[in-house]
Amino acid sequence: MHYQPLTAQDKESMLHEIGASSFNDLLKGIPASLLNPTLTLPPALSEIEIQALLRNLGGRNKNVGNTASFLGGGSYEHFIPTAVSSITGRHEFYTAYTPYQPEAAQGTLQAIFEFQSLVAELMGLDVSNASHYDGSTSLAEAALLALRHTGRSKILVSEAVNPHYRQVLKTYLQGTSFTLEEFRFDAEGGFNRDAFFNKLNDDIAGVIFQTPNFFGVLEDLEGISDAVHAVGALLILNVYPTSLGALRTPGEWGADVAVGEGQPLGIPVQFGGPYLGLFATTRALVRRVPGRLAGLTEDKDGKRAFCLTLQAREQHIRREKAASNICTNQALCALAAGVYMSLMGKQGIKKVAELCMDRAHYLREKIAGLKGCRVALETPIFNEFVVHASQPFEVIEKKCIEKNIFPGIGLGKFYPGRENDFLVCATETKTREQLDLFVEVLSQC
Amino acid sequence: MxxxxxxxxxxxxxxxxxxxxxxxxxxxxxxxxxxxxxxxxxxxxxxxxxxxxxxxxxxxxxxxxRKNFSIDTHFYPLGSCTMKYNPKLNEWAAAQEGFSQVHPHQPESTIQGYMHILYELEQFLKTMTGMDHFTLQPAAGAHGELTGMMLIHAYHHSRGDTKRRKVLVPDSSHGTNPATAALLGYEVVTLKSNARGRVDLAELKSHLDETSACLMLTNPNTMGLFESDILEITKAVHQAGALLYYDGANLNALLGIARPGDMGFDIVHLNLHKTFSTPHGGGGPGAGPVGVKAYLLPFLPHPLVEKTGSAYRWAAESKQSVGRVKSFFGNAGMLLRAYTYIVTLGIDGIKKISEDAVINANYLKEKLKDVLPVAVDEVCMHEFVLTLKAAKAKGIHSGDVGKRLLDYGYHAPTVHFPLVVDEALMIEPTESESRETLDLFIAALRQIAREIEESPELVLGAPWTMPIGRPDEVKAARNPILTYRDVVREREKNAKEPVASKP
Incomplete structure (x- = not known):
């Protein structure tokens, strides 16, 4: 087997040196009834055969590269410069271990430090950690931080937060003494202020909003952080990082913790993972941050050096007293995001955000002109919006897919009763031809 | 330069x-x-x-x-981390547009190829572990543990058995085990290992009662030793009404040799980035699928793939499911790499993994035991633990030897772990290394043992050849500088500090 260098001769002589007459001698401590299980596995394939197999299986999937896709809802198709994968494909990065030996991992550590710096800039907050599994688990960790920090037991979350994320929150809190309460949104998708203020009280540990929310709407959070802080709770915002090149930051909204899905920053949609959970907060909460942090220090000669820091929060030191059980982060995805943000730079990150708005507004206006489709033109959005159709989305989806278009995400499966509504996303990757074709196909639905 | x-x-x-x-x-x-x-x-x-x-x-x-060690440039004898070779074919697979450009909100009819892979991978993992069902959703080992503990909680509660508030873990366990149990509000009971580095049956039994939720166990344990009383252990735990959780970090020792399902474990998590060759990426992404026995199926997170005829679809959600532990279906790109690895090796290659890993570990242990004492000198599985306690008098710790190994071009073993061994050096060679590499590593450790006697300052001050010397971690923690803005602020602060005038 070409991944396994030991030959039969190697093994024979090594067993001899060990003092064993056969491999089975090494298994004497294992109860005999357990040995030699029957495995149902296929025989080995050659690389030629596997490439053919995988090309075939890959060919059985449609993808956003060979269609015109208007899918979003937590996973976004953005332009990824070729330079990103040329760096993440460096063997010294992707085959390295967690940087527990800082002297042998300065590359990874400095890259994480720069990633933290870039995320903090984007979020308008003081600190960022080295990442979590994805946006949804980052949000769950933020809720746990608020519960621990305040010593309270309730989280208040907007129903316009991504449904997957609310499901994950619910999963993380089940079986604990903590509870989750939701508040409503209005017809066009912004949160309902009365519903929110009615539920805000001093039992609440943390309040969660998403902006742009699941319906693509920019939430007007004016005055919210003051109200949340007045009852002694923390404000947690779930954000779309790309939007922050141009749009108001969690820091500017007065958030205590900002989380988000980092996939749009240079990571392919890749069927939902691996993704990148962003997690940023204020300096006041730094010692409560779950997960890894890279810090700058010096070596004994005064040379600039990076290491993992504040490790007293972590499981390998604290065991059952740790701030979370997290061991791995998503280092390679964080590297991709760091390279992406560096390539975009100060001008590019702003331009990508503006181009997203450009494509989405162009499309929204065209769809608004179609018979059988209604959109709210006045609602402030970033790059996603809801279309209210006069027929079930399923019908539209079927017709569009026949033309190699993914028209968006049906809202019926998340919000029963909304079977005619769907969420459309247009990023900077969409060409004018794709947008116009989509409108034409929709007009024939 | x-x-x-x-x-x-x-x-x-x-x-x-x-x-x-x-x-x-x-x-x-x-x-x-x-x-x-x-x-x-x-x-x-x-x-x-x-x-x-x-x-x-x-x-x-x-x-x-270029300032990094990596498995493609250096040998990583890092115990319990299974730093094996990451095949390039896996990376090729993940980069194919038919996989990397698939959007997770696409309808079922347009993702049949990917669903086939998820379904097949689940079948492979089931047969290798002896479990009945798997969720592929958890993103990492610790995430799998969290999922597993949620399943245990949901199971006991579904039976109205709400008194079970204790989770038992051996003192040799990974730090994530107690941290995960605590995250769900469980009281952690640490079991003292016996003189042979294994679970002490009497100690275990003395803690088992109607308040025990589960025992979390790694087998082979972090000493690299197979828990030879495993059948008595699982029997005792089940008799007390508690469940058995298998931490799959060390599964690389057992493929085709023995299966946690047959040992009596109810829940298993796997680290695909260890046993199944997906890259560690400098600290993730990983993947931590969780396998269960049939009676726990209703509690598994959703979505789950099911096959109907030749087509695949998402299974209807069970009312008892613990819910979703992550958006979408898990780290699909990692699942695809693991699938590619398994079909490449096939049944014979899979069995050869553990055979070679165990032979490599025993060979290293045999050759090193006159250099440094083995914590428990018995036949080991895929890893073993040396102790440096004799050098302690010279002020040299296992961490120092790890640093010195960097100068010789080897990554440090896992040091100061497991906690049950004084000055531990935990070594796992994996099946990827040739005998020649192991011999060179042995020579390096032999040389370092000599340095400890003859020129301890070489070891104490190591490393000497890395891009930096040892970083000042105390300083880093006392005044955390975590972003470029902190760097700028610090620089400005220092510039403003008044300079004392000369007398």
Whole structure:
């Protein structure tokens, strides 16, 4: 087997040196009834055969590269410069271990430090950690931080937060003494202020909003952080990082913790993972941050050096007293995001955000002109919006897919009763031809 | 000079007006929607990103990569981390557009190829572990543990058995075990190992009662020793009404040899980035599928793939499911790599993994035991633990030996773990290493053992040949500098500090 260098001769002589007459001698401590299980596995394939197999299986999937896709809802198709994968494909990065030996991992550590710096800039907050599994688990960790920090037991979350994320929150809190309460949104998708203020009280540990929310709407959070802080709770915002090149930051909204899905920053949609959970907060909460942090220090000669820091929060030191059980982060995805943000730079990150708005507004206006489709033109959005159709989305989806278009995400499966509504996303990757074709196909639905 | 001396941050290479990316133009420039947006939604200050052109960015990151050890450049005898070779074919597979460009919200009919892979991978994992069902959703080992503990909680509660508030873990366990149990509000009971480095049956039985929720166990344990009383252990735990959780970090020792399902474990998590060759990525992403016995199926997270005829679909959600532990279906790209690995090796190659890993570990142990004492000198499985306690009198700790190994071109073993061994060096060679590599490593450790006797300062001050010496971790924790803004602020603060005038 070409991944396994030991030959039969190697093994024979090594067993001899060990003092064993056969491999089975090494298994004497294992109860005999357990040995030699029957495995149902296929025989080995050659690389030629596997490439053919995988090309075939890959060919059985449609993808956003060979269609015109208007899918979003937590996973976004953005332009990824070729330079990103040329760096993440460096063997010294992707085959390295967690940087527990800082002297042998300065590359990874400095890259994480720069990633933290870039995320903090984007979020308008003081600190960022080295990442979590994805946006949804980052949000769950933020809720746990608020519960621990305040010593309270309730989280208040907007129903316009991504449904997957609310499901994950619910999963993380089940079986604990903590509870989750939701508040409503209005017809066009912004949160309902009365519903929110009615539920805000001093039992609440943390309040969660998403902006742009699941319906693509920019939430007007004016005055919210003051109200949340007045009852002694923390404000947690779930954000779309790309939007922050141009749009108001969690820091500017007065958030205590900002989380988000980092996939749009240079990571392919890749069927939902691996993704990148962003997690940023204020300096006041730094010692409560779950997960890894890279810090700058010096070596004994005064040379600039990076290491993992504040490790007293972590499981390998604290065991059952740790701030979370997290061991791995998503280092390679964080590297991709760091390279992406560096390539975009100060001008590019702003331009990508503006181009997203450009494509989405162009499309929204065209769809608004179609018979059988209604959109709210006045609602402030970033790059996603809801279309209210006069027929079930399923019908539209079927017709569009026949033309190699993914028209968006049906809202019926998340919000029963909304079977005619769907969420459309247009990023900077969409060409004018794709947008116009989509409108034409929709007009024939 | 092979390694660049340039230690500037990317921010310190910035010059106004540069960019590293070419972008298209707007379609409706005439009425730019950003300009007409209510100003309260706009950011007031631009993100202070660096402004650097592509060539400089590439040089920056390539030079950073050269400051790393990695499995493709160095041997990593890192115990319990299973640093095996990451096949290039797996990376090729993940980069194919038919996989990397698939959107997770696509309808079932357009993702049949990917669903086939998830379904098949589940079948492979089931047969290798002896479990009945798997969820592929958890993103890492610790995430799998969290999922597993949720399943245990949901199971007991579904039976109205709400008194079970204790989770038992051996003192040799991974730190994530007690941390995970605590996260769900369980009281952690630490079991003392016996003199043979294994679970002490009497100690275990003395803690088992109607308040025990589960025992979390790694087998072979972190000493690399098979729990030879495993059948008595699982029997005792089940008799007390508790469940058995298998931490799959050490599964690389057992493929085709023995299965946790047959041992009596109810729940298993696997680390695909260990046993199934997906890359560690400098600390993730991983993947931590969780397998269960049939009676726990209703509690598994959703979505789950099911096969009907030759087509695949998402199974209907069970009312008892613990819910979703992550958006979408898990780290699909990692699942695809693991699938590729398994079909490449096939049944014979899979069995050879553990056979070779166990032979390599025993060979190393046999050759090293006259250099440094083995914590428990018995036949080991895929790893073993040496102790450096004799050198302690000289002020040398196992961590120092790890640092010195870097100078010899080897990554440090896992040091100061497991906690049950004084001055532990935990060594796992994996099946990827040749005998010649092991012999060179043995020679290096032999040389370091000599240095401990003859020139301990060489070991104490190590490493000498890395891009940096040992970082001042106390300073890093006392005054955390975590972003470039902190660097700038610190610099300004120091510049402002008054300089004492000369007398």
């Amino acid at each position: 092979l390694i660049s001396k340039d230690d500037r941050l990317i921010f310190e290479k910035s010059s106004a007006g540069r960019t590293g990316a070419g972008l298209p133009t707007a379609f409706i420039a005439a009425k730019n929607p950003f300009k007409t947006l209510n100003p309260k939604f706009r950011r007031k200050e631009d993100a202070q990103f660096p402004e650097v052109a592509e060539p400089e960015i590439i040089r920056h990151y390539v030079n950073l990569s």
